[in-house]
Amino acid sequence: MDIEKQAFVLHNRYPFSRSNVTKIFVQHGRLSDDGFISLETRLGRLNGIVNIIKKERVFQFRRVPYAIPPIGELRFRLPVARGPWANTLDTTKFGPSCIQYLIPNDAWLLPNKNISEDCLFLNIYIPRDLSKSNKKAVMVWIHGGGYEAGQGMLFDASYLALEGDVIVVTINYRLGLFGFLSTMDDSAPGNFGLWDQHLAIKWVKDNIADYGGDPTNITIFGESAGGHSVGIHIISPKNKGLFQRAISESGTTLIPSAFVTNALQVAQRLGQILNCTTSSISIETRDLIACLRTKPAKDILEQTSVATRIESDVLNLKSYIGPVVDGILFDDFPENTIKNRSSKGLEVFNSVDLMAGTNNDEGGIFYFTLLDLQKQYQFNLSEGIPTRLLCGLIADYFTRVFFQNISAVRGAICDTYTVPDTSRADFLEEQGRQTLNIVTDMSFAAPTQATLAAHASESKRKTYQYLFSKLPLYPWIQERPRWLKGANHAGELPFVFGLDSMYRPSAPKTKEEIDLSKLIMTYWTNFAKTGDPNGDRLPHWEEFSNVKRHYMNLSLDSRTMTDLWPDRMKLWLEDIPDILSRSKRSTKIAPISNGVSWSMIRNTNHMFATLIFLIIAF
Secondary structure, eight states, rough: OHHHHHHHHHTTTTOTTTTTTTOEOOOEEETTSSEEEEETTTTEEEEEEEHHHHHTTEEEEEEEEEBOOGGGTTSOOOOOBBBOSSOOEOOSSSOOOEEEOOTOOTTTSOOOOEEESOEEEEEEEEEEEEOOOOEEEEEEEOOOOOOOOOOOEEEEEEEEHHHHHHEEEEOOOOOOOHHHOOOSTOOOOOOHHHHHHHHHHHHHHHHHHGGGGEEEEEEEEEETTHHHHOHHHHHHHOGGGTOOOEEEEEEEEEOOOGOOOOOHHHHHHHHHHHHOOOOOOOOOHHHHHHHHHSSSHHHHHHHHHHHHHHOOOOTOOOOOOOOOOOSSSSSSSSSHHHHHOOHHHHHHHHHHHEEEEEEGGGGGGGHHHHHHHHHHHHHHTTOOOOHHHHHIIIIHHHHHHTTTTHHHHHEEEEEEEOOTTTTTHHHHHHHHHHHHHHHHHIIIIIIHHHHHHHHHHHHSOEEEEEOOOOOSSSSSSOOTTOOOOOOOTTTTTTHHHHHHHHHHHSSOOOOHHHHHHHHHHHHHHHHHSSSOOOOOOOOOOOOTTTTTTTTEEEEEEEEEEEEESSHHHHIIIIHHHHHHHHHOOOOOOOOOOSSSHHHHHOGGGGGGGGTOOOBBOO
């Protein structure tokens, strides 16, 4: 089955036939009898398609190129903008996904198995009508996947576009070493995937008016690595004026863990593996990259896991693929940029409205790592996690790897998350929940709160925090233990894009769940349109401030609450920084370093976890 038909099967929809559509004309595009729309833009003419969803039209233009294919001499270079096209462009089918590992026998997690270096396309979803005079608000979606996986096409934005009457654009960007290899100099500065995102956003700014969008009202939003990407873009001087608002879901600005500090070593190892150099003979970085540009893409992909295996790691939490401080897109780590009042990046940060949040059980992604430890450490994960594992292995590991092995940090982590009452019947289960909370807090909640606090104190624009706490409809953890009760990483995505967009319409779902999805889509699109998520007949969402720290608890009983997990946040945002400061070794705002967040998602021992940000059930 080809990709186009497969996509329609996935969503239980179908292309139009002549009997489905009456011939109509729109203001600057023509809809044919067979459901295809022809549109004239400044870059050229293109043919798209029309879907009918809940008796309303959604115009889709797929595989719209925003950059010249990054192949040959353009591999490992910043993207080059695509100019006008001469012939009518066919945008009725999705383009290939960027090169990545494929998960065998799983067409639902990654339906588009067509991968290519020629992948820099975007997809545009326009609700109801095409008119340049509409000036609809625009939302640009950046997918997650640990900077190693994902595709824009999987997120059918039709429902979100209709619910909020906004234009939604989903994008592809280079992944893995194709997107993030770096020699830390001009030969290959790195961050190519982030530059792809930047160019796509700029393309939207320059061209979306042709599709009825308002180029002065753009919101970027993303989840996981996409959320972190959003966090990076809002501190980059290169993005000044490109967008007005940002939404970061489960990934935000102040996560130094996503930055790679040994990228050159990875590039050199890849060169050795692919016979560009040897361990005994070093070559100039420009010669190394020139050689790597001649290698087949499949060889680079196949050897990525070897090239990034820098050192042994008992929990496999270190990551060697991701952003670097390149001195071009941004010139310092985010926490330093935000503290520097003369920084151009801080100007961008202060110029946007910001919404950010997490799910209440993000740490569930650590579950996959723990599965492999049961036999060695003699515990049964289905029953919970013993305290000896928390304090003897996990707290010790995090302290040694991420906090310079300072014993006071180890003790603080152990004390905060140890369940004191060992006599309670559900002791192991509660200890399991508290252990996973370490990951939830360290990698997601604490850096998110630090980012929001900085924005609320520095910016005159609006700041909002959310917590998503709805249990998953279809958990991505098979045989989920009863003690794992919260909303896992990526659990909010079906509610953001509409339950029918990510599940088959026939999949069981309650009225309350449908209402929650509509509420979230309304909040998100209201924020995109005005900077304020509130609206008529919605639970009121108070702004976040450093005095009240309001947040919206998104659940079946959504309401504004105050001061999320104060004791746990104090550990990461006050106590541990104080310990590190006293040791005169570090003064980071959110001391989470070197790759824990995204590497858990890509753990090669559990490739299923690589794409947990895609929750497709049928």
